[in-house]
Amino acid sequence: MICTLLLCALVAGSGTECQRGPGAYELVELDHIRTAAGCKRVADDVRSGALPLPANLRFVSRQMLPPKETPKEPQEAKR
DSSP states (O other): OEEEEEEEEBOTTOSSOBOOSTTSEEEEEETTOOSHHHHHHHHHHHHHTSSOOOTTEEEEEEEEEOOOOOOOOOOOOOO
16 A cells, blocks of 8 residues: 545635646655555645645645556567
């Protein structure tokens, strides 16, 4: 499991309202954090401002998710 943070893009001129529609939300995968406690610490740091986000993004939630599977290359036939 890896830690993921859901961020939303803020409406221009608003520090609290998230945009709606495609591309309004961003899922950030933190591959190096693999415990729920570590994920909570990062989320708490984001909420408190200790770990700042770009001005146009807002923290929405955190979650532990299974890592994405990478597509495997088909093996060449052995001769």
